[in-house]
Every structure is written in C-alpha cells, then in structure tokens.
Amino acid sequence: MKILTHWLRSYLPAISVSDRQLADDLTLRGIAVEGVFDLPDGNGSLFEMDITTNRVDAMNHYGVAREAAAIYDVPLPTLDLTLPTPAAGDAYPVRIEAPELCGRFTARVIRGVTIQPSQGEILSRFAALGQKPISNAVDITNYTWLAMGHPTHVFDLDKIEGAIVVRTAHKGETIKLLDGTEKTMLGDELVVADEKKALGLAGVMGGWDSRVTEETKNILVEAAWFDPASIRKSSRRHGLHTDASHRFERGADLAAAAAANALVSKLILEVCGGTLHGELTDVVVPAQEAKTAKRAPIALAVSEVQRLLGTTTDGKGVTAAVVEQYLTALGCVLAPTGEGAYDVTLPSWRLDIEREIDLLEEVARVYGYNRFANTLPSFAGGVVELPYEAPERAVRSTLLAAGFTETISSTFASEADSVTFAGGGVPMGNPLSEEAGNLRPSLLPGMATMLATNLNRDVSDVRLYEMGTRFTGSTVTIVEEPSLSLGATGGARATALVSEADALFYELKGALEKLFARFRVSAPVYAAANLPTWVEAGRGATVFLNGQVVAVIGELSQAEAQKRKLKQAVWLAEVNLARLFAFPLRTPLAHEISRYQAVERDFSFVFPDTVEWSAVEAAIHGLGIAELLRITPVEIFRDPKGKAVAAGHYSLLTRVLFQSQECTLREEELSAWSASIMQTLETLGGKLRT
Template sequence: MQTSLSWLSTHLDLSSYTVPQLSDLLTFAGVEVEGIEEKGVTTDKVVVAQIQSFVQHPDADKLSVCQVDDGSGTPRQIVCGAKNFKAGDKVPLALPGAVLTGGFTIREGKLRGVDSLGMMCSGKELGLGEDHSGLLIMSPDSPVGTPFNQLNPADVLFDLEITPNRPDLLSHLGLARELAALTGLPLKSERDHAKTATKPKRAAEDQIAIQAAEACPLYTARLIKGVKVGPSPDWLRRRLESIGLRPINSIVDITNFVLMEMGQPLHAFDLDKLNGGIGVRMAAEGEKFLALDGQTYALQTDDLVIADSQRPVAIAGVMGGEETGVTDTTVNVLLESAYFAPSGIRRTSRRLGLSSDSSYRFERGIDPQQVSGASELATKLILSIAGGTAEDVILAAGEAPTLVGEVTLDEDRARKLLGTPDMQGDEIHAILEKLGLTKKSASKQESRWLIPSYRLDLQRPVDLIEEVARVIGLDRVPSRQTAVASPVEAADRAYDFAMNLRQSLASRGFFEAQTLRLISTAQLADNPNTAEPVAVKNPLSEDHTTLRPSIVPGLIATAALNIRQGLHRLRFFELGRVFLQLPKGGSREEERLAILLSGPVSPSSWHAREPQAADIHELVGQIQNLTRTPFEVRPAKENTANFLLTSELRAGNRVLGWIAQLHPARARDIDARHPVYVAELLLSALRQGSTGPTKFEELPRFPGMTRDVAMEVPADLPHAKVATFFASQKHPLFVGAEVFDVFTDPTGTKMAKDRKSIAWTLTYRASDKTLETAEVDAAHTSILSALEKTLPAVVRR
C-alpha cells in the first residue's frame, strides 16, 4: 500500500519524527516497509518563474536562450533544451545552490558559450512523477517568485506490505491510529466514522432488494441530485497523485479519496442510467457484464452482482459497469456503500483475474460499522466540490454484522508469557486503550475489553497480549532458551535422506532447481508418464492452470531458459511434490526426485574442445550412485509423445521411477544441441532401499583373475536378463561381471540379422589365497554351463 506522510500528518503531528524513525517504528510493530520515496523538493531555491521571451541558441539547434522573471525584479537568463513551452508560461526554476532529487546541485555556468543562471525543471527533476520530456507547466494563477514547495509541498511516500490479518491498516486513518498508539501522539481527527449525523432509512423492496444476504449483509445508497461533474480541486488531485492514483473527475476522485482515507470502498452510479431499483443478487449462469475497464466478463452463479431491473451494473466489491459509470454529463448520482463477505469477493476476483483497490480491501475484511460513515463523508465532499442536493436519509437494506465482541485478558498470564513481571496493570490498560479498545471491567487478575469494530484480528486473549508486545517493543521482551532435544522421528529421517541426495548430486556437478508446482496445460505434454493431472478451479493465470503431475516439465522449462542464456551442458535436479488424480476421484501427493542431463560428459578444455556427449547410460550410472538397491531398466508399456526410450527402473516388484530421452523434435523446440535425458524417481522407493546401516567391505588382499566370454543371443533378448543371471550366481569365487562389447550385423553377412553377440568380462577372486588357473577355469566352466542352460545363449568358444 502506498502511504503519504503529508496525508498521515492531517491526522497526527509527526514533525518530531524523522523518516527513518517512522520506518523503524512501523517495521518493529509488524508493518513491513518495502520502500521509501521522497517526492517534491524541500529547498526554497526552486521558485515559480514566468518565461518572458526566448531565442534560438546561436551555437546549438536544440537549445533556446530564455529570459525569465523569477520575482526578483531583474530578468534571469536560462539556457533550456525543452521545446514544450511558450512565452508567458509559468514553470519551476531552480536557482543556483538548489539541491534537486538525487543530490544534484544547480550552479551558474555556460552552455555552448552562453551564460545560464539556473535551470527550468521537468516534473521528474523535482521528484514528481517520471515525465522528463519537457518542462513542468504550472497553473497561470501561480504567483511569480513563490517557492515551489509552498504550492506543491514535499512529501514522503511509504510502500507498505500489510499482512492479511490487518485490513484496518489499508487506509491513512488506520495507519494514523496505529502510529498514535505506538507514539502516544493524539489524533487530530475522529478515531472512526461509526457515528453519523445522517439518519438511515429502511429501503423499500423496490428501492433496494438484497437477495443474497449471506454475501451482502448490508447495502446502503445515497441519492445526490443536481451535481456538476468536473475536475477535482488542487488539494484533492494532489492527495490522489501523492499515492500514485490518477485523477479522473470530481465524483470518482472523491470515492477514491474516501477509500484511501478510511478504507471503505464506494461506488458512484449515474442515477439516470439505472432502470428501477437496486438488486443485490447472484449472477445468472453465463450472464455477461461490461466493466469499467472495457472488458466483457462471463459471470457464474457464485458471483455477486449489483443489478437494476434489467441487467448487472456492477460486480459487487470488484468493479463497476461502463454503462452506468459517472461521466462529465452526469447530473444525478447514486452513491453505494456496502459490506460484502470477503470469501465471495475473493473467489470472483481470482476467477475473473480482475483485481481492484476495492476488491483488495473487501477480500481482507472491512469495518461494517463505518459503511454509513463513509457514505456521509463522501456526500459532504460531493456537495462542497460538485454541488447538488442530497436526500436527508441514507437508504439501507440489511444489517451491519457484528464481527467482534468482548475479550477477557488474564493479566498474570500476559506478564508470564511476555517475561515482564514488573509490568503494571495500569500500563497494560493504557496500551490497549491507545489501540482503541474500551475497558468494560477490571480486577487484580483480569480485565474485560470491548474490541473496536475495525480490529477484526482481535478475537482471543493471546491477540491482546501480542498487541501489548508490539507496543512496548520486542527489545523489552527477554530472550530465553527453552528448547529441548527431541528424539529422531520419521520426518527427521526423511529430511536427512533428501539432504543427502542433494549433496550427492551437487558433488557430481548437478545444480538444484526450484520450479513452480503450478504449470500450464501446454506443459502437460512434457510429462513422461500418463498420470492424470489435477486441474486448478480458479487459476491465477493461463500459465498456472494445473498442479504438476511430474517435476520434469519444470526442469525442461529450466533447461530451455538456460539454453537461451548460452548454456548447453545441462545438469539439473529437483526434489519436490507432485499431485496425481485418483481413478475414483480425489487426489494424492508424492515426493519425487527429477534429474535432467544433456550435453558433454565433462566441461570443454584445451585438450578436449568437444567432449563426448552424455547418453542415457550416463544418467543410469548417476542413478545407480544414489541408491544401494540393484535395479533393472525395463521398457515401459506406454510412451508419451514427447519422449523416446521411456523405461521403468525396477528393484524386484518395486518401481523406483522412470527414465527417458526427450524427443528430438521437442529438443529442437528448446534449441538443445545435444540429446536431453530425464529421470523421475519416487523418494519413498529410494528410501526403502536405503534403510539399514551402511556396510563396508575390506579391500581385497589377494589379486583377482578375469575371463572373457562372448555369447550369441537373440537380438530381442534384454540386456537386463543377462545381467540378472550373473547377479544371481552364488559361486564362492565369482566376484562380478561387466559387459564390454555388443555386435550386430544388419546385413546378415557375419551374423544372422536376428542374433547379436555380447562380450562380458567375469572376475574371480578368493578372500584367503591367490587363485590358481585350474580353480578359475573350473569356476568359469561351471558358470558358462549354467548360462547356456538358463538363457537362450550360445557361448562362442
């Protein structure tokens, strides 16, 4: 929220506080200050000047030599590069010695050999907006020689992040109340607008009909006739411009002023464009609405609308309609002030992707007791600025809901929780009273407090204790170390396992990515499995329509981004949650690990300018290093369009995950120079295979012996079956086997087309002695015999 210091100063005198002090005060009270911007000038050396005449610079086509009246009685010569002025215009003139925005000091000097005794300024140079295309042309009524800061006082703009539980701070009055409590300064104005001089009148059914009382408990309307719509006065325009709002016309500007002044959204209708009375109802399915932003929106039955007898004229709490908005020709006005239930406004705003200053406040909750007060304030301003005559009563339908009540505070418990046993009851009472609470009763142990209607967050005794802590300052609350060690639980083990995976992959040159859990519908094509996705009912945008069924789409998007930045050796991983649709309805969540690999196996260097590109076996090897569980790579039954070689990783009957190559066409879409390989693993399956203590083996003391074997097998025999056979051998001398060659002959000349030759190296070793050749030959013969009996293999001897 943008907050003006000069606007705040209309409610309390903050002159004794510096801007940094106010920033610290708000920050330590729980209001985050995201930015501070100084606007305007404080120096008196920027004055109003009138351009008397100007001629072309003798030595520069783009410069003019101007004679200006600065009120001193002597014309002042200024060389200027702007072109948007004429003789007689009044502009801000910075005299020598003036310090402008950014610390820029004005001095006398020469421009292309011509004396220039100051500088005429644009709005940006004075800290007023971003326009620097020309001089700031001032009102013809501005007195020459008057300091600019007298006509346009300097201001400080605070950019505040208001937490959702404090909607009362979304206004200048609300922030003034907060600062009054924190500083002890008295408010110049009323603390709230709950009391009104205008009497409410129960509206007849044909005037205001509320057909959705839960969504709109209270709706009021004030009729003002004979207004003259035009530009707003300078004070009102400056107020709105100080916080970045663009003045539109006097009526709309007044509603915006009241919104930012006291936090109550209002809307003004052109009464003559309404047909019949006001109806507050739910929209009909598919009903269309033309909003003030010029867009037409399709409504649903859970959208609350304000309607006349023929059509919707506003989306309640979000935006008014273009057909009934106030224009320069408006004469009669219906001023709306209402309370809408936050949940309905939030749902409609999110679904339509339509947000406004009004919906932002309604979503968080406004003070229902100030609905009439806001209408009364706006009416007074309309009558004084735009004229006209207002009806003597406010038409009202429904009742303002009571959202707060009384809270009993156990003061002994408050002192104990805060660690301030010396705090007296009178100090506690004074703090709560400064915050606007009313003391109903008090004893030595407890007190009972009536909560003001604007403090919707104060519902429990602990809320009052928190308020006391904020006001006295956390530096007064002592720090204590009361934590105790807790036994290791399943959540701790799961966390440690995930961190070990991260460290293992990072040590191998992989970079951890963090992608969004919401993806677009188009990204679903990058899902390597066929799991049904979970759609979001009210997506924030077209890029966030679906809860991800896989982490892989996010990694592919990350790869595309890095490729565009010039990186082609890709090593990414991410641990995160995926969301899967269940066949019979509902959904479930899983923790997974996704890995993406592409490009050279090692960085390029002087001795290897083009290192070999990684293949799918490189990725399999990386996965093998992550788990102690032996697994097989089996072709998957289903393949998706954007992937090749999709395979399951299985450890017995347990699925560890999937591995695949991105389709070359998809790889070209992201401008990848090398094949892209991805894998996605189930953390629960990986963890299941990694339980139990780590086992270490002594390094062998005796040398091993190897034997090579080549065998002919059917071309369609999976490598996994051969590997499984060797892994199952229990001969005491057999240590292991590795494949080192595969040969096929598509021509059928040297070997049948339906056959292939595989060569393996088998290793033998004894733990207690050096083997003799005969022992190794016997063991080798035994294993080969078993091989031919188990598999359709012919050993080539």
C-alpha cells in the same frame, strides 16, 4: 502503497518526530517503509510502503495513522462524518439477493450536484501521489479509500431503473465497464444491478452506462462489503485488478461501509454542492456481520504474553498496563475477567486477528521486537531423528550421485494439472489464483514446470528431482503423503543397445534402480499397462516392488508438452515414498581390504538380442565363485551391415575381477573359473568371439 506524511500529520498533530524517524519506527513495527522521498515547498515526505496482504487496514492514511498513534501513545481523533439534516424523502430501496456474497450495502441520495474537475486539496494530494483525477465526484470516492481505506462508488441516479439489486450475474449477461471494455458473465459473478440491468461488477469496477459525467445532476453514493473469495474470482476471471478489488479480496471492514458512505457524502456536499434526500439505506446481513465485525471475544492472559515474549532489554518485561495500552490503541476493547486476564473484543478492521497468539504478536510488534532481550528458550531432552530421516538421506545421496539436482516447487497446482497428473486434487477455499487453486496431488506438474523454465532459459540438458508432500482426499479430510519426482530432458546418448529416443527412459530407469537397491526389496518389475494420461502412448511403465505399485515412469505426452511449449522430449517419474520407505534400508557391510593382488579376465561373446545383460550377470554369479568380486560390461558392439556381428546379435565384452582374502590366486584356479564362465555363457546362447 504511497502515503503522504503531511496527510498523516493532519490526523496526528501531536507527533513531533521527523519523517525519517517515523519511517524507521513504522518499519520496525511491520508497516514497512521502503522509501522516503522529500516533497517540494515544505510538504513533508512521500512514503513508499510495502504493506503485507493481511494488513488491508493499513493500506490507507488513517490506518497508518492508527499504527503511529499506538507507537507514540498519542490520541487518534475520529473522522468528522457529520452531515446536514436530509430533505424529506424515502431511503433508496436496496435488495440483497446474494447474502452469502454481499454482507452489507449502504446507499444515499444527493441531488443537485455540479460535476467539474477537482481543485484544491484533493487535486494537490492526487498530484503528489500520482493519482489520476477524473471529476470531482469520482475523485472523492478515490480520495476516501486513500484516506480511510474503504472502496466506494457513485452512480448517476437518473440512469438507475428502480431499486438497487445485489445479485449473481445471469449467464451470458454483458456489462460495459468504466474502462470501456465489455465483459460477458459466466453466471456466478456478483453484480450490482437495478431492476432491469447490471450496473457494475461488484467490488471490481463500475459500469459505463451508470457512470457519473458532467451532465450528472443527481447521485447515488454506494459503500458496501463483498465476500473476498467472490471478488478475487471475478477479478482474476476477467483480468481486472483495481484498487477496489485489491482491498475487497483481502478482507475489507464490514463496519466501515456506513462511515465511508458518510465521508464521501460529506465531501460531495462540500465540493460538488447539492442536498441530501432521504435517510441512509443500510442493509446488513447478520450472518456475515457475525463472522466479521461482531466476532466473539478472545481470552487473553498477561502471564501467557510474558511467558512467550520473555524478558525485555530494560528488564521490566511486558506488563498488564503495556498490554492494555497497545491493544486499546489498535482498536481492541479489553474487559477484565480476573487478575491479568481479559476478554478482548476485536476491531472490525482486523480480520487477521483470530487467536490469543495473534494478540500477543500485536503487543510484541508495537512494543518493538528490538526491545526484547536475546535469550534462547529452555530445552530438555535430546535430539530425536525423524522416522524418515535415514531413507530420505539415502534418496538424496543416491540421486545426487546419479547426477540429479534437488529442487523445490510450489505445493499448489491448477485444477487442470491435478486432473491430468492425478485424476483430481483437493481444492482450496481461498486460492491465490485459478492456476494455483488446488493442493498438489502430484509433484509432477511442478517438475514439468521447472523443466520448462530451464529450457526457456536455454538450459537444454537438465536432471532434477524433488522430495515433497502430495495431498489427496477432500477438503474435509486431507491425506498427506511423501513423494518423489524425477525429471530429465536433453543430453540423451545412444548406445549399441539403446536408441537416442529411448536413452532417457533407461537413464531414469537406472536412477530408480540405484535407489531401489538401497532398500531390501526384490528386483523391480515393469508393466506398460494402465498408464496415466500424461504418459505418451507406449512410452512409459508402471514399476512394481514386491507386488505393489511404487512408481510410474514415462515420456510427457505431446499434448502436455505443447501446452507447456516444450520443444524437446521430457521424461518424468514419480515414486510413492510412503510405500518405498515401508521397506527397510540395506545395511552396508565393510570388508577388510585384501592384501593380495586382484586379477582381471575379459570374455568376448556374441549373443542374440533376446539375451539381456541381467541374464549374463546372474548366470556368472550363479557359479558361486567366492573370489569373484565384480562383473562389468565393458563394451557392446553391433555391426549395422551384419558382417563382423550378424544381424539380430550383439558383441559383449565382459570383464570379471577375482581376488582372494587369504592367498595369491594360482593360474590353475583362474583357468578353471574362466572355463566355467565360458561354458555358462555358451549355455546362454553366446558364441565366443575370436
């Protein structure tokens, strides 16, 4: 947003500070000035502003002037909106057929105008702001939102057939817009139309067929208020982001429509000539007005302001007089209800103020956060560990040790991803975009996106995990659950028992089993049935712990991989942490380190492929040898030609470690244990390899 200081000062001639000081003071009050650029010929400065999305009221010169007037305690004059007496005639007919989407619509007829290029102050200010001039009448509408923030539009009156009708579009209806593009409506967009055709996409862009040209002689001036969510949907759907949509979708001022119409009309009469015909048409939807311009007052107690804001650097604190001064300057009306208590009627242009704490923040902001003393709040009691702190710490330490990096993704997801990864999600009433329209029902869409981002930046070997919240239920009742997602791609290494294509599955499976081993649960059970649609057929498993589903692991399907333009296999897993955390953590036990020497013994056996390592390990542990500390698979070997090791078999070198806490082990003990191990492995179907 660009602001001209000489335009600001035309509203506030009493301000004597320099432009640089004005920029600093505005920035300290949350109206950030990111750059100050001197203009030639003594025309002041150009402010490059960064106005947050909730402060649409400050996205114009008069709005910034209001902030400056509050800071410096100078009066802000009202805009001159006086108009000549109109010629006799009926007000132009307007009909709102979508009252839930259009809360107010004003219209005024001006006849006998002359359309030509802009000159004078409008042209010079446009040049300083980098605003493209079009024609005097159209430029005045743009000048008005730059001045006071409310978007307006002018129609060629002679191209309108009958009354103005504000309605939803007909499915398949086409509109040629001012940028020359033709848009086909889906049926729920809001349009401004006449009795026969749509004239423009409401709140976004006017139509080509009713535009003002050099031949235009009669004009209809429009200023309205449209529902923010509706404008955002239309803007995103048709790929249009205009100055009007930028303001409407953030919440315009319903009460400003008539004032904006009057300002445009006044300037058109001055610049384009012509005469007013008929009174202003002003159609207001009471339900929308009650939610915006006529909201109920908010109770405010000065004692609460003082309690929460604390002491000031001058030691005086925020007094009732200060509260009244700043809130009144910002447009609030304070009605005393007792000593130090008020009912505060909110200004129509500040839809971001909803509660007492918001008013308190406004007082602190205008007073200046830098003027409050640096004090810590009082605290009583001790630090209490959250219920999930210990298991979450176990998850982090385990996965970091396994080579995974922790990440954080967005808590929003698209409708398509919500359906694909969880069967549906919780839609938001006011989403940022269609790509982020749901609260995420799963962490997997975010994980898939992060893996794709790494691959697109030539990072081909990635191991990530994320702990976060997933959301289920409905917009009425939202259920939040802790969840864990893991993702792996690239760097797969084949072994004698595992192919390269399957290596990532076993890597993720191993990471999950290391994690499950931190809890008091039985060994996980894997099942390949009832897998979600995002898993490639035959390439995943559902994980059960103590009889209940705790996790899903699988390769991302080809359809999803192509949608994300992934050129290599991606494996994902999601763990229901609420169910996992229901199991207690295992308590580590520390043993005294033995003073006696440990002894290793190796056993090389050939086994059929049907014998798994878990069976070998369990059989050796089943011997109950107290001095047996560790069993390790050292080497697995296959012979593709079937000479050294027969086809369907593999050679396994197993190393065991013996150590006693009480004495040095004797050779006869070691021999006896070794013989027992060999006999056990032969019983499993193994054959000693010589």
